Amino acid sequence: MAYSEHLANRLRQRLKGNGAIEEKKMMGGLTFVVxxxxxxxxxxxxxxxxxxxxxxxxxxxxxxLLQKSESKSMDFTGKPLRGFLFIEPNGFESEDDLDY
Incomplete structure (x- = not known):
């Protein structure tokens, strides 16, 4: 599996009941879209x-948010995608961090 099912379940729990959210496997990972x-x-x-x-x-x-140590600009092609961030594992280890 290309991503942690445990992390996916943590996200699913938080998103449950929030409308028409779909899951899509993309870019070798899992995305949630609305x-x-x-x-x-x-x-x-x-x-x-x-x-x-x-x-x-x-x-x-x-x-x-880009100033936080666990946040990085989202960059797939050598050029950052504005408005999108990568959050490193230390930014979502705890439940409070993931909620943030």
């Missing part, structure tokens, strides 16, 4: 063999 748009997903960092979250924050607090 109205056809990804808002959170799980993707394995191939170098470190660790799961990380992909999170859509848009412009809300992107610059502020």
């Amino acid at each position: 109205s056809g748009k990804m808002f959170i997903g799980i993707l394995k960092d191939k170098k470190r063999q660790e799961d990380r979250l992909m999170v859509c924050v848009r412009k809300l607090n992107y610059k502020e």
